[in-house]
Amino acid sequence: MSTTFALATHSVISAETTIGVLVAARPLLARIFEKLGIDYCCGGKQTLATACARLGLDPATTVALLNSAVATLTAGPAEVDAAAMGLGELADHIEATHHAYLKAELPRLVEMADRVGTKHGWRDARLPEVAAAVNTVALEMLSHMQKEEKILFPLVRQIEAGARGDISAPIAQLEAEHESAGNLTAKLRLLTDGFTPNAEACNTHRALLAGLAEFEADLHRHVHKENNVLFPRTLARAAGLQPA
Ligand SMILES: [Fe+2]
Ligand SMILES: [Fe+2]
Known part of the structure; x- marks a missing residue:
């Protein structure tokens, strides 16, 4: 519960973050996990580091990608006139x-x-x-x-x-x-x-x-x-x- 709260308010993601906790706090990140082929539903108990190791992904790059996605999702798309x-x-x-x-x-x-x-x-x-x-x-x-x-x-x-x-x-x-x-x-x-x-x-x-x-x-x-x-x-x- 406290981890979910921390993610929701501070948007800090590390390789040791549990995927299920992360998607619960930021459901829109589900699409990033889908693109990367990371199982966030049944495999939600694994950490990002474990999931990356299984798929041969670089954990630091994946964490950077997710943190940048969180910033974008929070900011929202700029609206045109x-x-x-x-x-x-x-x-x-x-x-x-x-x-x-x-x-x-x-x-x-x-x-x-x-x-x-x-x-x-x-x-x-x-x-x-x-x-x-x-x-x-x-x-x-x-x-x-x-x-x-x-x-x-x-x-x-x-x-x-x-x-x-x-x-x-x-x-x-x-x-x-x-x-x-x-x-x-x-x-x-x-x-x-x-x-x-x-x-x-x-x-x-x-x-x-x-x-x-x-x-x-x-x-x-x-x-x-x-x-x-x-x-x-x-x-x-x-x-x-x-x-x-
Ligand atoms: Fe239309
Ligand atoms: Fe239309």
């Missing part, structure tokens, strides 16, 4: 940040939600519901982003270059899909008590909840940029109402 960007520039930004993040993250969330639902559904009937909602929102968002990247964003770039026309129907469809993703995310928040792990939650369950909380925060920023900035400005520009 969407309203000050050009239409094409904003579409590029959304694709390179929010869409890229979702394409990398959704398969990981689905895999963890399925695992937690199957393994622990017997003691919490809400966990299979969480898995079902994560699967649905992932499928919906992947198809939604494809529509934006293949249909809407090319139109946005054409409109910025001077094309005119009525694009209210595809925009209304995309906004309805945002609402569905928002509703599913709100359901996930409800089913997980605000993404809060209970005392019995294993490290995968904790990593899932941390990932879902981050997914929700990113979705909110992503949809804000589209619904409140990109879509209305593109509609106005397409109708010749105001300069972009």
Whole structure:
């Protein structure tokens, strides 16, 4: 308990840190362990030094990587001023940040939600519901982003270059899909008590909840940029109402 507290407040990681304690204090580090191939769930009792020795990783480099990741995760990504960007520039930004993040993250969330639902559904009937909602929102968002990247964003770039026309129907469809993703995310928040792990939650369950909380925060920023900035400005520009 005291070690977890020390990690959470001082962010000090050493080769002797136990992996399970580390992921419990900083669940977002789970993805770094996944990239390195370190088992943080069933192998959570081993120290970083032991895990590195097993995989032939340099402990000092691994510790430096983790400490740097903690600093980044704590600082959070710098947010851009969407309203000050050009239409094409904003579409590029959304694709390179929010869409890229979702394409990398959704398969990981689905895999963890399925695992937690199957393994622990017997003691919490809400966990299979969480898995079902994560699967649905992932499928919906992947198809939604494809529509934006293949249909809407090319139109946005054409409109910025001077094309005119009525694009209210595809925009209304995309906004309805945002609402569905928002509703599913709100359901996930409800089913997980605000993404809060209970005392019995294993490290995968904790990593899932941390990932879902981050997914929700990113979705909110992503949809804000589209619904409140990109879509209305593109509609106005397409109708010749105001300069972009
Ligand atoms: Fe998008
Ligand atoms: Fe969207």
